[in-house]
Amino acid sequence: MATSDGFHPDFDARASEVTRNKVHHVKASDISSDTAQSEGMRRFAALSGRSVGAEKLWMGETHVSPATASANHHHGEAETAIYVRSGHPDFVFHDGVQEVRISTQPGDYIFVPPYLPHREENPDPNTPAEVVIARSTQEAIVVNLPALYPL
Secondary structure, three states, X not given: OOOOOOOOOOOOHHHHHHHHOOXXXXXXXXXXXXXXXXXXXXXXXXXXXXXXXXXXXXXXXXXXXXXXXXXXXXXXXXXXXXXXXXXXXXXXXXXXXXXXXXXXXXXXXXXXXXXOOEEEEEOOOOOOEEEEEEEOOOOOOOEEEOOOOOO
């Protein structure tokens, strides 16, 4: 129950204010694999609602082993921006007529619209691929799917 001055004892406004009024540093050694996953890849959260109090953003990275493909999936309402840090991952989606494959190299950027089924592949038999991901939601939404395009 709130007091007459509007203070609610179950809500620590000072803690919320401190979280929103400081710069957060997440070291590479502190990123978390405690996030949604798809078979064939490993996601790591760096900046999220849970880790830094983000309200509109999630950022992390994904590692795809050599000669591996992720499960088909989408990221719900989230817009997804991807920066290719290393390797040569392929991004595969279906345009309604055929499967489309985008091959990338380090330094490239990819944009995945909300709800678009896709998968990541690493066709290189020897080198892992690593990408940095930013999403427009505070947590990593992952909906795994049986196929890219409903038959």
